[in-house]
Amino acid sequence: MSDTAKPALIWLILASVAVAGFGVVTAGLWIPAIMMFDAPGSTEQPALVAFAVYSASGPVASAIALLAGWWRAALGRRFSALKWMVAIPIVWLVGLLGWFAAISALCGGQFDCRV
Numbered sequence: 001m002s003d004t005a006k007p008a009l010i011w012l013i014l015a016s017v018a019v020a021g022f023g024v025v026t027a028g029l030w031i032p033a034i035m036m037f038d039a040p041g042s043t044e045q046p047a048l049v050a051f052a053v054y055s056a057s058g059p060v061a062s063a064i065a066l067l068a069g070w071w072r073a074a075l076g077r078r079f080s081a082l083k084w085m086v087a088i089p090i091v092w093l094v095g096l097l098g099w100f101a102a103i104s105a106l107c108g109g110q111f112d113c114r115v
Contacts, residue, residue: 054095054096054099061091070085
């Protein structure tokens, strides 16, 4: 790949800022996740506990994306770095929305499946 085909370093910096912002915004999901554990009997449902942990892991996905992206950039693979930096948070977000949709659909519109 020639030097002109590689994305400029500015794109990696802009993607880093966007991914770091994503991590800061998703840190706000920690409060609802902690509140899920406050309800009596909520820890008895493994699916609810797993959803709370997954929803609170947005900053972790962001940190992994930044580390993987800059590691790939250090190896000289800027295009791959940009893909990893953007793909990891998007995969996490799609997983979160898909999980929420599945819980809502399988539990008759209720977030809690207990009858």
